[in-house]
Amino acid sequence: MGPAAFDEMNGDGTLCRPAYGLIKSWLEQTAPEYLKRRQEEAEFLFRRVGITFAVYGDAEAEERIIPFDIVPRVLTSTEWGTLSKGLTQRVTALNRFLADVYGKGEIIRAGVIPEDLVWRNPSFRPEMIGVKLPSDIYVQIAGIDVIRTDDKDFYVLEDNARTPSGVSYMLENRDVMMRLFPDLFAEARIHPVENYPDELLATLRSLAPASAPGEPTVALLTPGSFNSAYYEHSFLADRLGIELVEGRDLFVKDAVVYMRTTEGPKRVDVIYRRIDDDFLDPLVFRPDSALGVPGLVSAYRAGNVTLANAIGTGVADDKAMYTYMPDIVRFYLGEEPILKNVPTWRCREPDSLKYVLDHLPELVVKEVQGSGGYGMLVGPKATRAQIDDFAAKLRADPDNFIAQPTLALSTSPTFVGEGIAPRHVDLRPFVLSGSDKVRIVPGGLTRVALKEGSLVVNSSQGGGTKDTWIVEDPA
Amino acid sequence: MLSRHADNLYWLARYVERAENTARLIEAATRLSAMPVAHRDGRNEWEMALDATGTTVAFKGAGNGEATQRSVIDFLAFSPDNPSSIRSCLDVARANARSVRTALTMDMWETINSGWLESKKVVPASLGRQQLSDHLSGIKEVSLRFDGSAYRTMLRNDAYYFLRLGTYMERADFTARILAVKADVLDPDRPSPGGGFDYYQWSWILRSVSALTSYHWVYRENLKPHLVAEFLILKEEMPRSLVSCYDNITRFLDALSRDYGRQGVSQRRARQILGRLQDADLAGVFRAGLADFLSDFVGENAGLGSAIAEQYLT
Numbered sequence: 001m002g003p004a005a006f007d008e009m010n011g012d013g014t015l016c017r018p019a020y021g022l023i024k025s026w027l028e029q030t031a032p033e034y035l036k037r038r039q040e041e042a043e044f045l046f047r048r049v050g051i052t053f054a055v056y057g058d059a060e061a062e063e064r065i066i067p068f069d070i071v072p073r074v075l076t077s078t079e080w081g082t083l084s085k086g087l088t089q090r091v092t093a094l095n096r097f098l099a100d101v102y103g104k105g106e107i108i109r110a111g112v113i114p115e116d117l118v119w120r121n122p123s124f125r126p127e128m129i130g131v132k133l134p135s136d137i138y139v140q141i142a143g144i145d146v147i148r149t150d151d152k153d154f155y156v157l158e159d160n161a162r163t164p165s166g167v168s169y170m171l172e173n174r175d176v177m178m179r180l181f182p183d184l185f186a187e188a189r190i191h192p193v194e195n196y197p198d199e200l201l202a203t204l205r206s207l208a209p210a211s212a213p214g215e216p217t218v219a220l221l222t223p224g225s226f227n228s229a230y231y232e233h234s235f236l237a238d239r240l241g242i243e244l245v246e247g248r249d250l251f252v253k254d255a256v257v258y259m260r261t262t263e264g265p266k267r268v269d270v271i272y273r274r275i276d277d278d279f280l281d282p283l284v285f286r287p288d289s290a291l292g293v294p295g296l297v298s299a300y301r302a303g304n305v306t307l308a309n310a311i312g313t314g315v316a317d318d319k320a321m322y323t324y325m326p327d328i329v330r331f332y333l334g335e336e337p338i339l340k341n342v343p344t345w346r347c348r349e350p351d352s353l354k355y356v357l358d359h360l361p362e363l364v365v366k367e368v369q370g371s372g373g374y375g376m377l378v379g380p381k382a383t384r385a386q387i388d389d390f391a392a393k394l395r396a397d398p399d400n401f402i403a404q405p406t407l408a409l410s411t412s413p414t415f416v417g418e419g420i421a422p423r424h425v426d427l428r429p430f431v432l433s434g435s436d437k438v439r440i441v442p443g444g445l446t447r448v449a450l451k452e453g454s455l456v457v458n459s460s461q462g463g464g465t466k467d468t469w470i471v472e473d474p475a
Numbered sequence: 476m477l478s479r480h481a482d483n484l485y486w487l488a489r490y491v492e493r494a495e496n497t498a499r500l501i502e503a504a505t506r507l508s509a510m511p512v513a514h515r516d517g518r519n520e521w522e523m524a525l526d527a528t529g530t531t532v533a534f535k536g537a538g539n540g541e542a543t544q545r546s547v548i549d550f551l552a553f554s555p556d557n558p559s560s561i562r563s564c565l566d567v568a569r570a571n572a573r574s575v576r577t578a579l580t581m582d583m584w585e586t587i588n589s590g591w592l593e594s595k596k597v598v599p600a601s602l603g604r605q606q607l608s609d610h611l612s613g614i615k616e617v618s619l620r621f622d623g624s625a626y627r628t629m630l631r632n633d634a635y636y637f638l639r640l641g642t643y644m645e646r647a648d649f650t651a652r653i654l655a656v657k658a659d660v661l662d663p664d665r666p667s668p669g670g671g672f673d674y675y676q677w678s679w680i681l682r683s684v685s686a687l688t689s690y691h692w693v694y695r696e697n698l699k700p701h702l703v704a705e706f707l708i709l710k711e712e713m714p715r716s717l718v719s720c721y722d723n724i725t726r727f728l729d730a731l732s733r734d735y736g737r738q739g740v741s742q743r744r745a746r747q748i749l750g751r752l753q754d755a756d757l758a759g760v761f762r763a764g765l766a767d768f769l770s771d772f773v774g775e776n777a778g779l780g781s782a783i784a785e786q787y788l789t
Binding site for chain 1: 476477478479480481570573574576577581584585588589592633637731735787788789
């Protein structure tokens with residue numbers, strides 16, 4: 001696994017980093033039994049409130065809670081300042097890019113991005129060509145996964161531009177921490193994240209179609225209570241004060257979307273949809289889907305409803321496009337990217353493929369369209385047979401893969417069993433793009449790999465979450 | 476609000492109410508079955524409990540054999556094959572609550588969710604008398620807490636009105652069914668088999684709707700069968716009586732029509748039913764036949780349910 005990873009609390013050695021002073025002394029002064037009790041209380045709170053997620057294909061544990069770690073992950077205001085500037089820059093570029101590929105296609109004509117990477121991308125939606133969106137915003141809500149390997153730089157691991165999830169955990173983790181450790185909060189002066197729902201609603205409203213009469217009506221579209229993220233959908237609808245609708249609650253008439261209410265049909269102007277493109281409208285996409293709304297795309301194209309996120313944003317968040325993100329930032333903004341990309345080999349390029357095949361035991365290889373930790377090879381952890389299998393897949397379809405070095409994700413102190421131990425973490429801040437500005441609440445979802453040495457932080461792979469604190473820089 | 480949400484709220488309340496009613500019914504039947512054999516007549520209280528919940532056919536269909544204490548309690552409290560069993564009621568209530576979480580307050584959701592989690596832990600096969608009694612108390616408590624938290628924490632808007640409508644529709648149905656099962660013993664002209672058994676049958680009826688003490692407050696005399704009927708059908712001060720349920724149903728339907736600025740067939744129907752109940756007197760009811768009166772009522776109540784569904788819930 002290489003040298004010991006950078007630790008958020010102890011840095012490269014045993015010296016406590018300034019942001020962690022309070023946490024370190026708290027951990028030293030608090031008995032493990034007390035922490036254990038609080039940890040159990042936290043789990044009880046999550047269970048009682050019903051903060052659960054469903055695991056597909058796991059009938060036994062139909063509803064699980066995501067393990068929650070009571071030791072917060074801390075960043076200073078200065079670190080956050082850099083990070084949020086970088087996030088704003090990156091998401092602004094993402095939106096410009098999407099408006100361009102569904103519009104004039106200048107980046108392709110300039111030769112910055114290979115044409116076929118766009119046109120032949122399975123997430124590219126030709127239905128979106130020439131559709132004009134309010135303020136040209138495609139990705140109203142982005143979840144950008146970042147990691148760090150030292151105290152200087154943040155790296156973007158993944159841009160989630162479709163329907164990123166996890167923001168309810170950011171908010172619930174904070175709630176639960178405040179219930180469990182009020183004293184700690186009194187001392188730490190932590191920037192609040194509680195206003196996220198207000199910011200989200202302001203963002204969505206700012207992007208209502210011009211044809212919306214008066215105060216726009218916003219609704220959240222969920223696939224239903226069997227979806228793994230249903231808890232989050234209902235939580236957000238509740239906090240935003242908007243209706244949580246399913247496809248069957250909506251219908252389209254004369255290219256306008258309505259919901260069925262006890263008072264008759266009511267027009268809907270903005271839909272925060274948590275359904276994938278494929279299921280949105282059986283008339284345009286998958287005809288076998290009962291989740292969506294027949295005619296929704298026609299209303300969308302007519303400019304009578306705003307979808308957040310827009311249709312076809314997946315073209316920007318696959319892993320092949322990821323490798324071009326620094327170029328995309330430079331092309332549209334004329335600036336150097338503030339956040340780095342993890343060095344990545346595009347297997348579609350013959351030289352890279354050769355290198356990757358020669359170095360498989362050192363690399364992480366991912367499917368371009370994969371997500372949730374599925375369909376990937378973690379070279380250093382793989383057996384010879386797994387590597388050979390994967391090599392065959394790679395040779396058969398090199399376009400479908402990218403490879404990265406195994407990064408030493410930073411670690412953060414985590415309560416495991418009877419004590420505190422370092423575990424690898426990443427961070428997903430949520431970036432909101434409205435017609436007026438970009439909004440980011442200071443924080444995000446820190447995910448933690450609970451197994452010792454594991455680098456996989458996904459909840460579907462047994463990862464947990466932590467509260468994320470942005471604190472004032474120590475004087 | 477969304478029609479689907481209104482529908483979920485309405486049925487959520489009905490199922491919570493049904494779970495509580497069924498728990499009370501099992502308690503009352505258990506008490507009656509503890510009577511010495513000499514005090515009983517032909518039908519056993521477990522068959523009556525099935526009748527009162529309208530599940531006799533389903534019980535037989537599921538091949539449960541004879542209606543015994545064990546088999547009926549299993550069926551009414553735990554059976555997944557019985558959509559009205561307490562367990563099924565809680566499952567549906569919880570699923571409905573989950574899909575309308577946005578319309579519930581935190582107190583209401585936590586009550587349903589933790590009640591559901593608790594009841595999942597109960598293993599019917601290993602249930603002793605005491606545990607059963609605890610379980611039934613737990614169920615009643617879920618319903619009471621749910622009702623109370625709705626009363627104390629919900630905004631008074633359409634979500635609240637649909638929830639309340641569900642409660643009173645279910646309650647009216649249950650009261651009428653309980654009375655119908657014992658319609659024959661309530662008839663003042665019926666020759667009494669004598670002894671203490673009548674007393675226990677009437678008290679069984681009142682107990683199953685938790686109204687024994689109230690009866691004494693209102694009438695200040697011993698249990699008289701025709702007064703039990705009057706109490707549960709015509710007395711406005713008795714919150715489980717048919718007339719009181721309809722007083723509420725009418726009130727909440729009117730609140731909806733006021734908020735929405737229009738009324739329809741459910742308002743008219745509810746008012747008709749309420750008017751008939753208010754105009755009725757006990758002598759008239761018995762002259763026409765109590766059993767017929769009650770079965771007509773159950774039918775009309777169901778008809779109003781369809782009208783509400785048509786007007787608001789689809």
